Amino acid sequence: MSEPLRFLNTLSRRTEPFEPIEPGHVRLYTCGPTVYDFAHIGNLRTFLFEDVLRRTLAASGHRVTQVMNLTDIDDKTIRGAAAEGISLRAYTDRYIEAFFADLDTLRVERAEHYPRATEFIPQMVELVERLSARGHTYVQDGSTYFRISTFPAYGRLSGIDPDQVRPGARVDSDEYEKEDVRDFVLWKAAKPGEPAWDSALGPGRPGWHLECSAMAMTLLGESLDIHTGGVDNIFPHHENEIAQSEAATGKPFVRTWLHAEHLIVEGQKMAKSLGNFFTLRDLLERGHDPVAIRYLLVSVPYRQKLNFTFDGLHAAAAGIERIGNTLRRLAYTPAATADGALAAADVDVAIAEFDAALADDLNTARSLGAVHSLLTRINQALDGAGIDAAARARVDAAFARVAAVLDIVPVRAGRSAEDEAIDALVAERTAARKGKDFARSDAIRAELAARGIILDDTPHGTVWHRKS
Ligand code: AMP
Ligand code: ZN
Numbered sequence: 001m002s003e004p005l006r007f008l009n010t011l012s013r014r015t016e017p018f019e020p021i022e023p024g025h026v027r028l029y030t031c032g033p034t035v036y037d038f039a040h041i042g043n044l045r046t047f048l049f050e051d052v053l054r055r056t057l058a059a060s061g062h063r064v065t066q067v068m069n070l071t072d073i074d075d076k077t078i079r080g081a082a083a084e085g086i087s088l089r090a091y092t093d094r095y096i097e098a099f100f101a102d103l104d105t106l107r108v109e110r111a112e113h114y115p116r117a118t119e120f121i122p123q124m125v126e127l128v129e130r131l132s133a134r135g136h137t138y139v140q141d142g143s144t145y146f147r148i149s150t151f152p153a154y155g156r157l158s159g160i161d162p163d164q165v166r167p168g169a170r171v172d173s174d175e176y177e178k179e180d181v182r183d184f185v186l187w188k189a190a191k192p193g194e195p196a197w198d199s200a201l202g203p204g205r206p207g208w209h210l211e212c213s214a215m216a217m218t219l220l221g222e223s224l225d226i227h228t229g230g231v232d233n234i235f236p237h238h239e240n241e242i243a244q245s246e247a248a249t250g251k252p253f254v255r256t257w258l259h260a261e262h263l264i265v266e267g268q269k270m271a272k273s274l275g276n277f278f279t280l281r282d283l284l285e286r287g288h289d290p291v292a293i294r295y296l297l298v299s300v301p302y303r304q305k306l307n308f309t310f311d312g313l314h315a316a317a318a319g320i321e322r323i324g325n326t327l328r329r330l331a332y333t334p335a336a337t338a339d340g341a342l343a344a345a346d347v348d349v350a351i352a353e354f355d356a357a358l359a360d361d362l363n364t365a366r367s368l369g370a371v372h373s374l375l376t377r378i379n380q381a382l383d384g385a386g387i388d389a390a391a392r393a394r395v396d397a398a399f400a401r402v403a404a405v406l407d408i409v410p411v412r413a414g415r416s417a418e419d420e421a422i423d424a425l426v427a428e429r430t431a432a433r434k435g436k437d438f439a440r441s442d443a444i445r446a447e448l449a450a451r452g453i454i455l456d457d458t459p460h461g462t463v464w465h466r467k468s
Helices: 041-059 075-084 088-105 121-133 208-220 231-249 280-285 290-299 310-332 344-359 364-383 389-405 417-434 438-450
Strands: 006-009 014-017 025-030 063-068 137-140 143-146 183-189 204-206 224-230 254-260 263-265 306-308 453-458 461-466
Touching (some): 006 254, 025 041, 025 208, 041 063, 041 224, 041 280, 041 290, 041 389, 063 208, 075 088, 088 280, 121 137, 121 183, 121 231, 143 231, 183 208, 204 208, 208 224, 208 231, 290 364, 306 310, 310 389, 344 389, 438 453
Parallel strands (some): 224 254, 263 306
Antiparallel strands (some): 006 014, 137 143, 453 461
């Protein structure tokens, strides 16, 4: 990818050219799941945005070191484990395993590090000690709080006005609203029935915000290139991460902040109470194809809300079907011997448009537009004079790029077992026709038609595609 990357930075509110601090190497921190339940498709939308980001950075020649934390201790995980009467570890292990299974189903590339918060407690304690040494904390009833009036830049990311804060007002919960801006807890005093660690701060456990600052700086250094999350993370989570990290180090914590907008369902916020709450499992049980789910969730640029509908999911399935049908048709058609009807240079224009769209703050909708225009041109060429070997090689390069970044090409490597079974039936039909066994050949055609497979008898033999 030759196009320079540009991102809309939440912190500066501007679209800026992207350059990592260390040339060629991107340090990326992506807030991970709170492992208290199965991820819903809204969470997965954010993780897919981060997957496309990581793959785009790699395609443009960067080495990427990505960290995604697993929040295995916070108010929600503790409540869930207590409700079932099992250990926090047993409870969170179940959802961590489910989370990785979901990532694999959706073809999400693995990050380099998945730290569990409970494995970084000493680093969290040390960060609080650094903050205390610099006068940013106070202790009340055994808990340590960050005094936000000691950090003048507080509010820069989210745009809140720190002057609204009543001095001394504090908050202990991990999540709270903008209207509620207060000193926040770094280390919570041990409570009966809650897991606790003995530490120089007294027995207790970390607050959620502290976890991400400590893991990010331990694994990636004190200044990172990119930090991401959903828009709900901007306040208070990311605002507090900046305060804790910069107050401790005196260095800028993150250069570029990227936030994905929310997924909504049929125009409404996704909520368990509305009955419109879906996990990946729910959609798979209803028979939906994971690649179609991936296609739908990446198809809307991350800065826009994504309205999840079943019509949209069917349209996504039709989109990948079209890619599969065209690539299959191409595979079955011999290269044109003379100049074909598709110029290699035109395919390169399509690749350049695909890259330019992604370089433009990950405009995935525009990049998919480039893919579909290319499919139209390929089909037109196959209807006409065909595609010569030079253009064919460029088409292969184009779809290798689409597979590397968006990964929505239905068959990844080789072909599926179902494709092989269809091939076998088509070959059997060809043999039957040769032997003038038309009853058998008609029966095979009918059987395939019932499965949505359409046969075309061409001068080069029989090719098949799925009915779209
Ligand atoms: P959580 O497991 O609640 O910590 O969330 C994991 C990630 O999903 C965070 O980056 C959230 O910002 C993001 N997220 C939560 N709800 C939604 C939603 N409806 N749409 C998109 N992303 C979301
Ligand atoms: Zn985080």
